[in-house]
Amino acid sequence: MNITVPTQPDLVPVISVFDWIMFHQHLGYTFDWQLPWADYKAGFGSIDADFWLGLEKLHLLTSSQPYRLRVELQEWSTNLWYSAEYWSFKIGDELDKYRLGVAGFSGDAGDGLMWEDDYNGDGSFGWYNHNGMNFSTYDSDNDEAIANCASGRGGGFWYNRCFLACLMCDSSSNSWWTDEVSELYVINSRMMIKPQ
Numbered sequence: 001m002n003i004t005v006p007t008q009p010d011l012v013p014v015i016s017v018f019d020w021i022m023f024h025q026h027l028g029y030t031f032d033w034q035l036p037w038a039d040y041k042a043g044f045g046s047i048d049a050d051f052w053l054g055l056e057k058l059h060l061l062t063s064s065q066p067y068r069l070r071v072e073l074q075e076w077s078t079n080l081w082y083s084a085e086y087w088s089f090k091i092g093d094e095l096d097k098y099r100l101g102v103a104g105f106s107g108d109a110g111d112g113l114m115w116e117d118d119y120n121g122d123g124s125f126g127w128y129n130h131n132g133m134n135f136s137t138y139d140s141d142n143d144e145a146i147a148n149c150a151s152g153r154g155g156g157f158w159y160n161r162c163f164l165a166c167l168m169c170d171s172s173s174n175s176w177w178t179d180e181v182s183e184l185y186v187i188n189s190r191m192m193i194k195p196q
């Protein structure tokens, strides 16, 4: 199907499933997600393979009306699929480094994007909370760490200091870790949005 993105002249081809518009697809570990800011902004890949719709389109869509987020993940060792949904999903503009805003979690994958706990047991509360984080790429460091989180992980994401979830990373970092479910190493994933 094709969708209209506010202020954009051309129809945008996407895959939709039950009115969920797929904006991310990560299949296996062959695609190189280590791409620059300009590519994550504009989008890349193919809708029937590894795919990223683009941060600017996500911003324009999610600022035009309220959207939900659905994340589907396949764990590499068990091949089991898990899902996470957020009732609210909004992406800021480029001046705000396409900041991630999610709320209202449900699903059996666990809440990988809003991690508030002290994962290391050393007072590092909130270091891995992706909600409210800027987007970062290897050439645009907007994360909360001294180093550039994207440089060593193989792709862009809404890194904090740095991450327990990344769905655009290489095989060693592509993951969705939560405190509700055991650590998921992700081989295949999709992210989708749908109007509320």
Ligand SMILES: [Ca+2]
Binding pocket: 141, 142, 143, 144, 145, 146, 147, 148, 149
């Ligand atoms: Ca940094």
